[in-house]
Amino acid sequence: MERTVICPGSFDPVTYGHIDIITRASKLFDKVIVGVFINVDKKPVFSFEERVSFLERTVGDLPNVTIVGFDGLLAECAKKYGASAAVRGLRAVSDFEYEFQMALTNKKLNEELDTVFLASDARYTYLSSSIVKNVATLGGDISNFVPASIHDEIFNRLNKTKKGESVK
């Protein structure tokens, strides 16, 4: 039986941490749906189109990976694409509480949907999209956080220190 899973997230923007989880999931399962949560309420810094474009340029070449958007419940999106599990990376104990709550909620909403946690690679346990945005906004080096193919677009959009702008 073909195993399809979904890697859901905001990906605002995608980081090496996400790329690592998606790549490992693509080796473990037959098909991986990367579900980009459109989530206008959370006011992402990057538009849905930009977030998808970053993913296309970083994981789009993996043969069994498909990038989709979703705006409702993950439980419904998983059903739509025939995913039997959501794959999430766990960085630290601090991630666990929220992730466990989400996993149990999703199971209640869709009995067929399990959650598989992959231990974050030790190189990326500190990394998050928020850290990338924070550091880039202050003109810091984000080359260890995101691949070269998307680096400049992210950095130039966020860097507020150029042209003598105040970072207050």
Ligand code: PNS
């Ligand atoms: O990258 P993130 O922001 O940690 O991803 C969170 C995400 C998008 C996976 C989560 O917020 C989600 O699944 N949202 C969809 C709405 C939903 O299904 N909510 C109920 C389960 S908590």
